[in-house]
Amino acid sequence: MERAKVRIEARVYSTEDEEKVSRAIKNVVGEVELKAIPLGRGLLLRAQGEGLEILFFLKRKLERERIRDAARARLLRSIEDKRIVFGLNKQAASAEHVSFSIASETPLGPITVIIECDDPKALVEWLTGKEEQRGGRGSSRDTDGGDKS
Numbered sequence: 001m002e003r004a005k006v007r008i009e010a011r012v013y014s015t016e017d018e019e020k021v022s023r024a025i026k027n028v029v030g031e032v033e034l035k036a037i038p039l040g041r042g043l044l045l046r047a048q049g050e051g052l053e054i055l056f057f058l059k060r061k062l063e064r065e066r067i068r069d070a071a072r073a074r075l076l077r078s079i080e081d082k083r084i085v086f087g088l089n090k091q092a093a094s095a096e097h098v099s100f101s102i103a104s105e106t107p108l109g110p111i112t113v114i115i116e117c118d119d120p121k122a123l124v125e126w127l128t129g130k131e132e133q134r135g136g137r138g139s140s141r142d143t144d145g146g147d148k149s
Contacts, residue, residue, distance in 0.1 A: 004117040006054045008032065009046040010090060011039070011109050021045060024093035025111055030057030052126070055115070059127050061098050072128035074100045076121065084115040084124065 008029055012021045022034055022045055032047035032054065047054070062071050078086040087110025092099035101110040117123050 003051060004055070004115050004123060005048075005050050006116075007046065007048050007114045008054075008111065009044055009114075010111040011042060011044050012036075013042045013108055016042070016108060018043065018045070020094060021090065024090050027096045028058060028061060028088055028093045028098055028111065029054070029113075055127060058098070058113075062128060065098055067098060068128040071098070071100070072124060075124040075128065079120045079124070082116060082118060082120060084117075084120050085112070087112050 008025060010021055010025055012018050018036065025034065025045060025047070026032065029047070032049070034045045034047050037044040037046060062068050075084055075086060078084050087101040089099040089101035089106060090108055090111055091106070092101075093111055115123060
């Protein structure tokens, strides 16, 4: 898989607890190092990384929550040239769930994820793809109903 630059950020408003917003981010993207950047009002928590490792936690979260198809549709609509830009709902993230959001949907703003890569569609397919986990072929009943003694 190709290389990617990933930036995850969320604004922390004066009415919010920085630690709770930090935990919400980590609930959906895993243990990342967050840098606090002071803003006029509040601050911005930001994590950055290169490579797909920073996205593995989110990939597994999408699998566990069984929202890969919905995530794929939302992410494909979020492609802007060689970037994927999407928001995750902070409140849902606080409850350890992934819910896609746009800035206007929530008064405290989303957790924003920006991924830059050469082939955004391939990255979306990797992030939301279904890994082959089917080992069997279904039921192994005896079809002739007879006893083989």
